[in-house]
Amino acid sequence: MNRLDGRLGFLSALPLVLVLLLSFLAPMAVVALFSVMPQKVFSIANMPDFSAYSLFFSQGYYKSLLWSLGMALTATIILLLICWPLAYAMAKVFGRFGLVLTVAVVMSLFVSENIRLFGWVLTLMKGGLIEGHLRAWTGLSFESPLYDVPIIIFGLVYVYLPFMLFPLAQGIAMVPDDTRQAAYDLGASRSQVLWQIEVPLAAPGIVVGSLLTFVLAAGALAESKILGGQAVIAIADDIETAFTFGQNWPLGSALSMILIVIIGGLALFGVSKVDLDAIMGRKR
Amino acid sequence: MGSPGLLRLRGVVKRFGSFTAVRDIDLDIVEGEFFTIVGPSGSGKSTLIRLLVGMDEVTEGEIWLRDKRIDKTPANLRPTCMVFQSLALFPHMTVGQNIEFPLKLRKEPQDKRRARAEELLDLLRLPRSYYDKRISQCSGGERQRVALARALAFDPEILFFDEPLSALDYRLRKTLEKELKDLHARTGKTFVYITHSLEEAMVMSDRIAIMKEGRFEQIAVADEIYSAPVSRFVAEFMGEVNLFPLSAGADGRIASDALSVRPGMRLSQLTPGSGGLLMVRPEYVRLAGDADGFDFSLKGIVHGEYALGSRIQYEIETVNGMVTVEKLREDRLTATEGQTLVLGFNAENTHFIGEAA
Known part of the structure; x- marks a missing residue:
């Protein structure tokens, strides 16, 4: 009976498995194939050629990758710090107001990311909303913060905030109030409760939120293009250029593969460390 | 106050908005006794114990522990501790880490902590091999014992219990009631227990307080409460x-x-x-x-x-x-x-x- 159930389960899952294979694995296989193609050739049957990968080092594309990863890491850490208290309040303090906050945050996702970023440009640029008003009223002026690395990180933090906030709030909601009170009752200080009880018990939410924001931020290019004015080039920008202006598909594919392997490895590592079932509410 | 009580409550009141949960309670708990507060749900017993442990603040009145006034002291600075109804064990720690938690907070060296944890495992009749077990691998009764061990590791002046047996099945509850009474005798600690179950109170307690609508109706030894209740409420609450x-x-x-x-x-x-x-x-x-x-x-x-x-x-x-x-x-x-x-x-x-x- 069990074996029959198992087989039926497999059979009913089969269509979806095929769709997933086709839509996720197949494109990746194509990209992997392209990445070992010689340049300026359009046939599939070639000897594998790794010259595109050597460009990654010789032409300095690794710098773009390091910038992307570095900025994504910084943005993730900043997001963790600012979202923890907010998520805590959403999970434990706000009650019904938490819903209002959720709706407000989700609403911002309805507007295209590029439009929101251009909004920031108009706000922050020299002669823009802030500096322009200040100069008109007081005669004081300051340099625009635009077109530099900190503003790109600000953009990443701003755009990916929901992806940290909601998993984190979910993670914090999983910490039973009793365990916090019990630790306190047993003599723990507030910071000891935070580090020894709340952070470990909210770990699934922390890992999921960090992974989401890091993965998305590492592959982001609009922030560095629009807010950063290409002060630094993100790896995603390089990939896009290689495929479009560069017409160098092997290079674009090779850069994609490098990014996919790094981020995929990180994601698999992270997911293997946490109990995803717990955060989806399938346990307890 | 020349009272001999270890824990003394004087005129304790707790209000939540316009609702008064605890009304003007005076109480003396004697060192070493097993004192049980019994009442139906909504009688204010849970609120009272939260005040005693320090998880809520009194609206009026004073709580004294020996010669120190503690009603303004937060829970983590009070020398008392509680076994929760849910037990509130830390699921991300092993049995040993749970028991050692209060000791670790006091920065006791690891070998001393371990020795104490094993002593407590022995005291609660848990095999020492449980030291490295996860909480999720323990049965209900075993978790109960781990929670007790953790509370005892804290070495409290008074150990409070918030209906810790109410979620267990009948047989296990009966066994643990007797074990708890036995543990009280062996440790000589002061136990303050709250429950809605008359039977539980009768089996274990030295003295029982019957609580109704935020007040004590009667405080007496079990026999007296059973045979000479002061009111219809107590008489009907204490069995048929x-x-x-x-x-x-x-x-x-x-x-x-x-x-x-x-x-x-x-x-x-x-x-x-x-x-x-x-x-x-x-x-x-x-x-x-x-x-x-x-x-x-x-x-x-x-x-x-x-x-x-x-x-x-x-x-x-x-x-x-x-x-x-x-x-x-x-x-x-x-x-x-x-x-x-x-x-x-x-x-x-x-x-x-x-x-x-």
């Missing part, structure tokens, strides 16, 4: 009971609508011209053919028979409503449903509750 309204005329003669009273019968607590309730527990009601030899008696029709294991309970319909009678299994009635009987009991097995209560 039969109550008969009584009054005394100006000459002291007892009058009752329901009971036939032996001529010349007097109750010392029943002053002339007053009234109240006569209480008799089901096990003291005798069933007979006639009223001879009883101080109080009435007629009734057998309505139903219920097996309670070692005892049998009968519901008997009388002019006073249903009267509950209990017999040991070996004294099982031969009477059948619908049969008319005389129920009788004697004054020494009754307790009189005055009108005001």
Whole structure:
């Protein structure tokens, strides 16, 4: 009976498995194939050629990758710090107001990311909303913060905030109030409760939120293009250029593969460390 | 305050907005006793224990522990600790780490912590191999013991319990009740326990306080609460009971609508011209053919028979409503449903509750 159930389960899952294979694995296989193609050739049957990968080092594309990863890491850490208290309040303090906050945050996702970023440009640029008003009223002026690395990180933090906030709030909601009170009752200080009880018990939410924001931020290019004015080039920008202006598909594919392997490895590592079932509410 | 109490409450009040959960409570808990607070849900017992542990702040009044006033001291600085209803074990730590948690907070060296944890495992009859087990691998009873061990590792002046046995099945609860009493004797600690279960309170406690609507109705040893409740509420809360309204005329003669009273019968607590309730527990009601030899008696029709294991309970319909009678299994009635009987009991097995209560 069990074996029959198992087989039926497999059979009913089969269509979806095929769709997933086709839509996720197949494109990746194509990209992997392209990445070992010689340049300026359009046939599939070639000897594998790794010259595109050597460009990654010789032409300095690794710098773009390091910038992307570095900025994504910084943005993730900043997001963790600012979202923890907010998520805590959403999970434990706000009650019904938490819903209002959720709706407000989700609403911002309805507007295209590029439009929101251009909004920031108009706000922050020299002669823009802030500096322009200040100069008109007081005669004081300051340099625009635009077109530099900190503003790109600000953009990443701003755009990916929901992806940290909601998993984190979910993670914090999983910490039973009793365990916090019990630790306190047993003599723990507030910071000891935070580090020894709340952070470990909210770990699934922390890992999921960090992974989401890091993965998305590492592959982001609009922030560095629009807010950063290409002060630094993100790896995603390089990939896009290689495929479009560069017409160098092997290079674009090779850069994609490098990014996919790094981020995929990180994601698999992270997911293997946490109990995803717990955060989806399938346990307890 | 020259009171000998280890923990002393003076005029403790707790209000939530316009709702008063705890009303002006005075209480002295003696060092080393097993003190149980019993009450139905909503009686304020949970609120009271949260005040005692320091998880809520009193609105008015004072709490003293030995010669220190502690009502403004936060929970983590009080030398007391609580076993939660949910146990509140830390699921991300092993059994050993749970037990050592309070010791680790005090920065005790690791070998000392481990030694203490193993001592406590022994004390609570858990195998030492449990030290490295995960909480999720432990059964309900084992978790109970781990929670106790963790609380004892804290070495509190007073150990509070917030209905920790209520989620367990009957057999396990019975076993743990006895173990807890035994543990109290062996550790010599002061235990303050809250529960809604009369049986639990009776089995374990030195003294019991009955709580109702934020006040103590009665504080006494278990026997006294059972046999001499001060009010109808306590009498009915502490198990099955039969109550008969009584009054005394100006000459002291007892009058009752329901009971036939032996001529010349007097109750010392029943002053002339007053009234109240006569209480008799089901096990003291005798069933007979006639009223001879009883101080109080009435007629009734057998309505139903219920097996309670070692005892049998009968519901008997009388002019006073249903009267509950209990017999040991070996004294099982031969009477059948619908049969008319005389129920009788004697004054020494009754307790009189005055009108005001």
